[in-house]
Amino acid sequence: MSTPDIPLLDISRWRDGSQAQRAQIAARMDQALRQSGFLLIENHGIAAGLRDRLRADASRFFALPAEQKGRYATPLAGRGWLPPGGEANAFYGETADPDRADMKESLTNGRDFRTGDPEIDAAWFAPNVWPAETPDLAGLAGEFAGHARELYYDLLRMGAVALGLDDDFFVSHVRSGTETFNINRYPPLAETGPAKPGQYRVAPHTDWGILTILDRQPGYGGLQVQAADGTWADAPYVPDALTINVADLLSRWTGELWRSTRHRVLPPPEQAPQEELISLIVFFDADVDVVIEPVTGNRELAPVVAGEWLSARAASATVSP
Numbered sequence: 001m002s003t004p005d006i007p008l009l010d011i012s013r014w015r016d017g018s019q020a021q022r023a024q025i026a027a028r029m030d031q032a033l034r035q036s037g038f039l040l041i042e043n044h045g046i047a048a049g050l051r052d053r054l055r056a057d058a059s060r061f062f063a064l065p066a067e068q069k070g071r072y073a074t075p076l077a078g079r080g081w082l083p084p085g086g087e088a089n090a091f092y093g094e095t096a097d098p099d100r101a102d103m104k105e106s107l108t109n110g111r112d113f114r115t116g117d118p119e120i121d122a123a124w125f126a127p128n129v130w131p132a133e134t135p136d137l138a139g140l141a142g143e144f145a146g147h148a149r150e151l152y153y154d155l156l157r158m159g160a161v162a163l164g165l166d167d168d169f170f171v172s173h174v175r176s177g178t179e180t181f182n183i184n185r186y187p188p189l190a191e192t193g194p195a196k197p198g199q200y201r202v203a204p205h206t207d208w209g210i211l212t213i214l215d216r217q218p219g220y221g222g223l224q225v226q227a228a229d230g231t232w233a234d235a236p237y238v239p240d241a242l243t244i245n246v247a248d249l250l251s252r253w254t255g256e257l258w259r260s261t262r263h264r265v266l267p268p269p270e271q272a273p274q275e276e277l278i279s280l281i282v283f284f285d286a287d288v289d290v291v292i293e294p295v296t297g298n299r300e301l302a303p304v305v306a307g308e309w310l311s312a313r314a315a316s317a318t319v320s321p
Helices: 019-035 048-062 066-072 118-124 137-162 248-253 306-317
Strands: 008-010 038-042 080-082 105-110 179-186 202-205 211-215 223-226 232-234 242-246 263-265 277-284
Touching: 008 019, 019 038, 019 137, 048 105, 048 137, 048 179, 048 277, 066 080, 105 137, 118 306, 137 179, 137 211, 137 277, 248 306
Parallel strands: 008 038
Antiparallel strands: 038 242, 080 105, 105 179, 179 277, 202 263, 211 242, 211 277, 223 232, 223 263
């Protein structure tokens, strides 16, 4: 088994460091994204208290009866409550199997933004659906996502420098991009019962867009990353650090120099039948009309339109009734 290279990087060395420090951290980022596609980022500026309050408010929503949460139900790629059994990440290119749907529920929101194009705005920037029972949740989520977006831009600038591109090359194509903020609850084994063969809290998959920013809790049923040799390894956890990973479109943009790596969240563990985890995950995308074509690496990859790619991926992970 090979251990994936997932370093802990101090983003303040990019934000406030000398030119030499900025070049050094950008090079280390590039090295890791070529090998594992994952990073840990510390000193990111998203306060622990904000994350704690966000989890506490989300927990109050998730504790409501299912019929009450059902008022806010949405299908995958919508906004609102995605009930247990609504998503199956392992079936890209196949028909999703409802018997092996991911063992989670999610409260999903998106960027409150308008591009000025009525068709794009109607399709991609629908109003968020917030539970009346937790009135502070919208503000907390918006604050978290705003800080995460600034980190996203900084990471893309670091990456551009590492690849010898103009600092704002990537950022200039994502400022009007969509984003999806999933608050994922992973229920305990005592609630879900044992996983079926091939079933996970989140099944093996790659993310679809540009970059993912994750604030996770440690646990037995935690995040694993697939190494280049096909084996699986527990993702490292550092208190207060955020987990970052490359998604499909950014991998294509770099001609697959940077890996969009398969990862999974293990099923509820027998060792801790009461373990319940909540993850805060923001999936950042490009502008939906941007054509993604390689700027380095394998330039033979076919160009794709960002919005078309995202729609196809969402359809493949949706569990039909």
